Amino acid sequence: MELALSLGDTPKPFSFFQKSFDQKSTSSDPLIQLNLLPSTPVLRPHPSPPNLRIPWLNDALGVEPARMSDVNRFRLAASVEDNTDEGAAASSPNSAVSSFQMDFSIMNGNGNAAEGATRNSSRERGADSDDEENGSTRKKLRLSKEQSAFLEDSFKEHTTLNPKQKLALAKQLNLRPRQVEVWFQNRRARTKLKQTEVDCEYLKKCCETLTEENRRLQKELQELRALKTSQPFYMQRPATTLTMCPSCERVATNTTGSGAGAKQTASITAGGRCEQ
DNA sequence: CCGTCGCGTACGGTTACTTCA
């Protein structure tokens, strides 16, 4: 039995980010890709919102910037300074995303406007009262489906982010770089957890197979012993040895003569292979 | 060349919050 772990398509080159970011590539990132998810085309339109703009991609494609009307946009003004926690790189004039805006208004899960409003309000609350106010309480805001989907897409491209990529993503999704960072950390953890579950399942199957094989061998051994006791004339026959065939792993007799006993199992040739 | 210091980041573990049945 062979159970190969194939958890996704072959690792793709990091074309997505690499295009616009430093061509020299921050090679400090080991490219280990665990694709547990079904393989998906890199530039598929779904589930990314239609007017979600990938700056380094859309710039190349000549796509118009989208307007942003999601509650998260309220963070935008602040987020520019907000990037204080990650340095000022985000406000770099060379940043490909400096003028980027996005529109999350079309989304909000399940098409449920009320739920969306609720989510948004809670998110807005969290966002508005973010780190500035009381740094003591932990705020947890739910990422929108579109934000999550976009992060997922990015994750499929690369499971780790260099600072530029992080800033760009943060800006694009109107999140703090720290949020993007945390999301990727958690996502890697989830991937690893899933991988562990898959491994466990595989080992479990292996265990079952070995148990079954053991049962079969025990039974075979028992039969051979029974055969031996029921046919005492064996003792008078020339010496017979039991040999395991290396190719088919079946027990075979290696006897110097022929007889009733030899019919029960295969015989081993000089080359050590059985002849069945 | 070697030690160490600071910085950034990844990771494992945990907590706190949200959602849903």
Add this chain to the structure above:
DNA sequence: GTTGAAGTAACCGTACGCGAC
């Protein structure tokens, strides 16, 4: 309306790599 489980954003402590000194 309440509750428990599941999912996940956020945090903490630690380890490691890397460049500067």
